[in-house]
Amino acid sequence: GESVGxxxxxxxxxxxxxxxxxxxxxxxxxxxxxxxxxESGKGPQFIIDIRSNMDKRxxxxxxxxxxxxxxxxxxxxxxxxxxDSAVYFCAEKDSRYNFNKFYFGSGxxxxxxx
Amino acid sequence: NAGVTQTPKFRVxxxxxxxxxxxxxxxxxxxMYWYRQDPGMGLRLIHYSVGEGTTAKGxxxxxxxxxxxxxxxxxxxxxxxxxxxxxxxxxxxxxxxTTEQYFGPGTRLTVT
Numbered sequence: 063g064e065s066v067g068x069x070x071x072x073x074x075x076x077x078x079x080x081x082x083x084x085x086x087x088x089x090x091x092x093x094x095x096x097x098x099x100x101e102s103g104k105g106p107q108f109i110i111d112i113r114s115n116m117d118k119r120x121x122x123x124x125x126x127x128x129x130x131x132x133x134x135x136x137x138x139x140x141x142x143x144x145x146d147s148a149v150y151f152c153a154e155k156d157s158r159y160n161f162n163k164f165y166f167g168s169g170x171x172x173x174x175x176x
Numbered sequence: 177n178a179g180v181t182q183t184p185k186f187r188v189x190x191x192x193x194x195x196x197x198x199x200x201x202x203x204x205x206x207x208m209y210w211y212r213q214d215p216g217m218g219l220r221l222i223h224y225s226v227g228e229g230t231t232a233k234g235x236x237x238x239x240x241x242x243x244x245x246x247x248x249x250x251x252x253x254x255x256x257x258x259x260x261x262x263x264x265x266x267x268x269x270x271x272x273x274t275t276e277q278y279f280g281p282g283t284r285l286t287v288t
Contacts, residue, residue: 070216096276105180105266105279106219151218162207162273163234166218 074173081139083170085152092154097137101148147174180280188286189257197252197283199267207270208250212263257287
């Protein structure tokens with residue numbers, strides 16, 4: 063996952079706009095990826111996952127895109143709402159490990175302006 | 177279902193004191209994990225368990241011990257707290273090694 067030091071990158075969007083949050087992962091052998099949402103003072107919450115045999119997966123208002131060639135993952139949120147304001151981070155896993163070891167990025171802070 | 181719960185939510189310790197953080201899950205998950213989250217960094221795995229009675233070290237195990245005496249509970253112990261252990265601690269659980277992890281609400285620990 064990405065390492066961005068002490069300060070998280072921030073994405074500010076207007077309510078109703080679409081948001082795109084990016085994640086560069088490091089291990090070319092990673093084959094399972096998850097996006098988590100973490101609101102202030104709370105634990106991470108699962109949003110959507112994707113396995114490496116897919117390049118796109120859609121959920122409710124969210125889409126994850128996987129580009130294995132450049133080791134890049136993105137999360138698209140449609141019609142962003144104030145309740146979407148949170149830190150979003152990706153997690154990658156190499157399934158050759160049998161204890162479910164994930165590597166977590168430090169995240170991107172999404173600010174939704176009303 | 178309550179999911180994954182953690183106690184306490186907040187704690188302040190003095191250097192050298194000990195404490196135990198409790199994690200409980202009611203989803204009958206086999207796997208449980210303890211992570212720490214520090215500013216600007218991703219979650220780092222401290223210890224994990226693949227079933228009742230088993231524990232193993234993660235990436236940052238030093239200064240911590242764990243126990244999984246019951247399937248639903250995973251305890252994280254700090255025998256002699258140090259300021260470097262100031263962090264937010266998250267417990268998580270999963271069905272097995274192939275599925276997503278469900279996280280608790282976290283414990284904010286400050287060591288002075």
